[in-house]
Amino acid sequence: MSVARAVRRDRRMQLGLLLVGALVLLAVFAPLLSGYDPAAQPDLVTRSYAPPSLAHPFGTDFYSRDLFSRVLHGARISLSVAGLAVLLSVTLGTALGLAAGMAPGWIDGLLMRLVDAALAVPRIFLVLVVVGLWNDIGLLGLVLILGLTSWFDTTRLVRAEVLSLRSREFIHAARALGFGAARIMGRHVLPNVASPVVVSATLGIGQMILLEAGLSYLSVGIRPPTPSWGQMIAEGQTAMHAAPWVAVFPGLAIVLTVLGFSLIGDGMRRALDPRAR
Amino acid sequence: MTVLLRVRDLRATFVDADGATRAVDGVSFDLDEGETLGIVGESGAGKSVLALSVLRLVEPPGTIAPESVVAYRGTDLLRLREPELRRLRGSEISMVFQDPAGSLNPVLRIGSQIVETLRAHRPLTRRDARGRAIELLGLVGMPDPERQIDAYPHELSGGLQQRAMIAMALSCEPRVLVADEPTAALDVTVQAQILELLADVTRRMGTALLLISHNLGVVAHLADRVAVMYGGQIVEQGPAARLFADPQHPYTVALLAAAPLRNEKADRLPAIPGAVPSAVRWPTGCRFHPRCAHAWERCAAEVPPLLEAGAAHGARCWLVTAPERRRP
Numbered sequence: 185m186s187v188a189r190a191v192r193r194d195r196r197m198q199l200g201l202l203l204v205g206a207l208v209l210l211a212v213f214a215p216l217l218s219g220y221d222p223a224a225q226p227d228l229v230t231r232s233y234a235p236p237s238l239a240h241p242f243g244t245d246f247y248s249r250d251l252f253s254r255v256l257h258g259a260r261i262s263l264s265v266a267g268l269a270v271l272l273s274v275t276l277g278t279a280l281g282l283a284a285g286m287a288p289g290w291i292d293g294l295l296m297r298l299v300d301a302a303l304a305v306p307r308i309f310l311v312l313v314v315v316g317l318w319n320d321i322g323l324l325g326l327v328l329i330l331g332l333t334s335w336f337d338t339t340r341l342v343r344a345e346v347l348s349l350r351s352r353e354f355i356h357a358a359r360a361l362g363f364g365a366a367r368i369m370g371r372h373v374l375p376n377v378a379s380p381v382v383v384s385a386t387l388g389i390g391q392m393i394l395l396e397a398g399l400s401y402l403s404v405g406i407r408p409p410t411p412s413w414g415q416m417i418a419e420g421q422t423a424m425h426a427a428p429w430v431a432v433f434p435g436l437a438i439v440l441t442v443l444g445f446s447l448i449g450d451g452m453r454r455a456l457d458p459r460a461r
Numbered sequence: 462m463t464v465l466l467r468v469r470d471l472r473a474t475f476v477d478a479d480g481a482t483r484a485v486d487g488v489s490f491d492l493d494e495g496e497t498l499g500i501v502g503e504s505g506a507g508k509s510v511l512a513l514s515v516l517r518l519v520e521p522p523g524t525i526a527p528e529s530v531v532a533y534r535g536t537d538l539l540r541l542r543e544p545e546l547r548r549l550r551g552s553e554i555s556m557v558f559q560d561p562a563g564s565l566n567p568v569l570r571i572g573s574q575i576v577e578t579l580r581a582h583r584p585l586t587r588r589d590a591r592g593r594a595i596e597l598l599g600l601v602g603m604p605d606p607e608r609q610i611d612a613y614p615h616e617l618s619g620g621l622q623q624r625a626m627i628a629m630a631l632s633c634e635p636r637v638l639v640a641d642e643p644t645a646a647l648d649v650t651v652q653a654q655i656l657e658l659l660a661d662v663t664r665r666m667g668t669a670l671l672l673i674s675h676n677l678g679v680v681a682h683l684a685d686r687v688a689v690m691y692g693g694q695i696v697e698q699g700p701a702a703r704l705f706a707d708p709q710h711p712y713t714v715a716l717l718a719a720a721p722l723r724n725e726k727a728d729r730l731p732a733i734p735g736a737v738p739s740a741v742r743w744p745t746g747c748r749f750h751p752r753c754a755h756a757w758e759r760c761a762a763e764v765p766p767l768l769e770a771g772a773a774h775g776a777r778c779w780l781v782t783a784p785e786r787r788r789p
Contacts (some may be wrong), residue, residue: 239607261487308694352563353558353563353564354564354567356558357556357565358519359518359550359557360518360550360551360555360630361550361551361555361556361578361603361630362549362551362578362581362582363551363581364544367581370578371569372566372569374570376567378568430486
């Protein structure tokens with residue numbers, strides 16, 4: 185398709201792919217690349233807050249843990265939590281958006297009022313409330329909470345697409361050829377909403393990484409000793425003057441990752457939306 | 462000849478804030494096996510709603526009156542349960558729409574859309590259905606069907622898209638094909654080819670064709686019988702040759718005079734004065750009387766029924782009973 189050609193001409197998208205590609209490789213091969221256990225505390229006396237050096241490219245933190253290793257392992261956690269949460273939210277959001285768009289009357293009304301209400305509350309507060317109800321949620325719990333509180337935008341997006349598709353002639357034609365509602369929804373409506381959903385999911389991964397970092401920064405997300413970027417920034421904040429590298433490197437990692445996903449998402453929007461060409 | 466489709470007193474109404482729009486208002490006709498019935502009329506005459514009603518595809522806020530009957534081989538489609546209706550749609554009664562670019566799903570290859578239609582109604586394996594789809598594409602004159610079967614709709618020209626749509630609609634060899642302005646969105650040069658094709662494949666399959674058009678030339682060319690629609694009603698109906706040679710209703714006369722096929726030498730085509738009245742508030746009596754040159758008091762007061770004007774030929778006009786009032 186023409187998407188490949190669009191990517192070849194799109195410098196910003198190439199940069200995004202490069203950033204995310206590099207990040208994924210670093211995350212996958214983290215144990216081979218880092219040389220240190222991210223949780224190991226080799227020498228609390230002499231190597232606490234060691235500045236960046238050949239032995240520790242990103243320096244060490246208060247517990248003398250290697251920050252390079254922790255940032256790489258943090259990437260694994262951030263990417264997998266965000267990826268799974270987005271997968272969950274997009275699946276749920278698409279299914280409910282299709283239902284709202286196809287089902288008439290009260291189901292649609294009920295779902296959309298629920299979405300309106302949920303979107304009226306800032307997401308971080310919504311998540312904080314839910315997280316506050318449990319003591320230790322674990323990684324799976326975090327994925328569930330993030331996923332289950334972020335499908336609203338997708339639902340609204342998919343519903344709007346479905347409503348505009350429903351009046352298109354090929355949907356009438358599908359009915360005239362004897363197809364039932366389920367087949368029309370799955371085979372004729374769904375593939376047509378795929379592009380906007382993929383775009384919003386890609387942009388959503390960046391947002392999800394930010395949200396997870398925010399929660400971990402507030403120490404209600406990923407708990408120590410599992411390394412996480414947000415939690416590393418929170419730890420580094422206390423030593424910002426003496427050892428700025430502790431907060432700066434995970435912060436940089438977050439910025440580059442979110443930037444990468446945003447560039448890819450925007451690039452896909454440009455490639456898939458004929459009006460933007 | 463056996464009657465395939467018996468439509469009686471069909472009324473379709475759309476209710477909105479402005480009131481009730483009576484788009485189709487008491488239409489009755491029969492469609493015989495293998496024949497082509499042309500339905501002609503201006504925009505707003507109710508042709509498209511009529512087409513959708515035949516397959517019960519009118520969607521809310523549109524409703525079909527409970528006394529209406531659309532019987533296919535004796536079964537009233539308007540009272541059929543949804544699953545049985547779905548079984549008939551596409552396999553016994555099928556439809557071709559006006560805009561081929563819009564009526565094909567843009568994200569599916571044309572072949573898979575034909576295969577899907579076939580497999581929805583026939584117990585075929587994927588491979589057999591694909592073979593049949595290639596045959597069908599060949600039948601509708603698609604060049605290089607083995608290759609084009611994997612084309613996306615946007616890769617085809619408008620004419621080829623409509624051929625693909627016709628292949629899809631005819632894939633299960635339906636007995637009735639409803640074609641709603643099948644050439645209106647196409648280039649003039651392609652229109653004739655598509656009409657030729659429709660005539661040819663329906664004749665070969667023995668499919669009855671309900672051809673809906675605003676274009677008298679299109680209908681004159683293909684139809685065995687013609688029904689002229691005005692104001693949601695059939696105002697004149699008869700065998701094509703008779704109706705064009707000896708039109709009874711002043712609206713038909715005016716429509717024929719305004720069509721370029723008879724007036725090739727005329728500098729200016731005569732136009733029918735006025736516009737189609739609003740379907741929310743039809744005129745009293747005969748719906749054409751405000752635009753009619755022959756109208757007298759009776760036309761505004763009484764609704765004319767379809768009056769016999771010869772063998773199988775009827776017109777909804779009081780002139781049939783009072784020919785002396787017809788002005789030259």
